[in-house]
Amino acid sequence: MELNHNHAETLAELQELIDVVAKLRSPNGGCPWDLVQTPETLIPYVIEEAYEVVDAIQSGDQAAIAEELGDLLLQVVLQAQIASESQQFSLKEVAQGISQKLIRRHPHVFGDVSVQNADEVRQNWEQIKAAEKGEPTPENQQMSAKLSRYGRTLPPLMAAMKISHKAAAVGFEWENIDGVWAKFHEELGEFQQALAKETPERQQAELGDLLFAVIQLARWYNLDPSAALQGTNQRFVQRLQKMEAVVDRPLSEYSLDELEMLWQQAKAQLAQEL
Structure with a gap:
């Protein structure tokens, strides 16, 4: 060519x-x-x-x-x-x-396979992929194998959301939102106890459990935890920018009370700009 x-x-x-x-x-x-x-x-x-x-x-x-x-x-x-x-x-x-x-994986482009829509393309892709790796097709894989891959290959927040959605789809789910809130408070208590009495390794494990419980709440309320945290990060930086725009010395030279006042002023200003 x-x-x-x-x-x-x-x-x-x-x-x-x-x-x-x-x-x-x-x-x-x-x-x-x-x-x-x-x-x-x-x-x-x-x-x-x-x-x-x-x-x-x-x-x-x-x-x-x-x-x-x-x-x-x-x-x-x-x-x-x-x-x-x-x-x-x-x-x-x-x-x-x-x-x-x-x-x-595109036999419909480079071979003689016919497809009707994007869903069929995806199904063919997964079947060919499984055959290449000598694995069961996705629909025949054990749930733990699927979820393990999410945990290895996706960012943690995204993986947790995906894992919880898939687990819920096969019935591993609370009956109502009250059970989710109870789990959150249970994990919060265990995290607080770990901070007071346990090793750093145990504290980190309990923090993970607490974060996972928060993600369950997000799923039940149809919220995106990744987007939520990204928005919070952006707002935090925007408020700091507003604070730095009105001060006459580094923020480190201000007292905690002064910083809180500047923070609230920046927060109110950004709210007015929305």
């Missing part, structure tokens, strides 16, 4: 990125920071860059989207570069693998 001019330029830019990353990882003149990185140390950056891509997409800023996609692409190339240095795999295998997977 003959490449057009734009495709050739794209491949040239991709090759330059590969070369730049290889240079950064070179023992001869490379970057000390890049040289000490491992696949494991880069995990936080993979997650962070993925979230920054989402934030850019939601903002609608095309320049920011392109920049953040570049940062995410860097993480892919860097992981492949590190793996290639120990002859595990290279970017070639990464690209080849995903291309072949897409072809296999």
Whole structure:
């Protein structure tokens, strides 16, 4: 297949990125920071860059989207570069693998399978995926296997919501909202007791149980806990911005009472702007 001019330029830019990353990882003149990185140390950056891509997409800023996609692409190339240095795999295998997977899982595009709608595409995808991995199809998997995958592959809040929805669908559910509130208060009490008497490990476990109970409340009231927490984070930062806009010295130099007064003023101002 003959490449057009734009495709050739794209491949040239991709090759330059590969070369730049290889240079950064070179023992001869490379970057000390890049040289000490491992696949494991880069995990936080993979997650962070993925979230920054989402934030850019939601903002609608095309320049920011392109920049953040570049940062995410860097993480892919860097992981492949590190793996290639120990002859595990290279970017070639990464690209080849995903291309072949897409072809296999889209027989309605690259084969002779007919589909009527997007639901049939999804069903075919899951069946082909299960066959590739030698696993039961999703409808035949044990519930614990499905939920375990959510816990491994989704952000914690999203995973908890997904797990609780799936468990409720098979009857693992309270009879009414009163039972959910009772569970929340039970977990709150156990968390408070753990803080007073238990080890840090036990305290963390009880905190997890309490958060899971909060997510059950969100599910029963049809609320999105991830969106709720994201909104709270944004409002917190916005209020701090309002506070910093009216002060004449760093916030750390104000008393707690003064900070509370500034906080309430910022909160009221933002409420008026809605």
